[in-house]
Amino acid sequence: MPRQRLHAGRTSIRPFVRGDLDALLALRVDNRDFLAPFEATREDSFFTRSAQSREITLDSDAWTAGMGYAFAILDDPERLVGRVALSNIVRGAWQNATIGYWVAEDACGHGHATAAVGLAVAFAFEHAGLHRIQPAIMPRNAPSQRVVEKNGFRHEGRALRYLEIDGVWEDHDIYAITAEDVDGLA
Secondary structure (H helix, E strand, O other): OOOOOEEEOOEEEEEOOHHHHHHHHHHHHHOHHHHHHHOOOOOHHHHOHHHHHHHHHHHHHHHHHOOOEEEEEEEOOOEEEEEEEEEEEEOOOOOEEEEEEEEOHHHOOOOHHHHHHHHHHHHHHHOOOOOEEEOEEOOOOHHHHHHHHHOOOEEEEEEEEEEEEOOEEEEEEEEEEEHHHOOOOO
């Protein structure tokens, strides 16, 4: 699978590299409180150099195995501002992945999440051979809902007590997009 850089306006995505470690760690530490209401509870050890190094290694291993594709979200030209990942890939008859993403608090409202998700969707259908991508979003996370809606995802329903987020079993709205939904890709 090509480990390439994709661009949309002033946003680009590319696979994480070892050189991202310090920036990724700083971003995770600086945005810990901002992201906590939307993520699984993280142990203090997650916010260490060794843990973030392990995350980069796991992302690289998943990429090599074709089981996940994690990208650094970059603001023009090279400032790391977030992460978008195609994960939980199931091949065979399903060809499905989940998608998750986050953008640093100081980068919100600039279209980076919307652009990064669009780029990841194009990668999924054009290069990874996937057929369906599904994000799961808490109903109270209106900005994230706008990101997927702007990218053509459809709302398919609500999964009750879907994921434990910040210590609470949260409902999530399930969205999806398939290759047939994207002009010129099917």
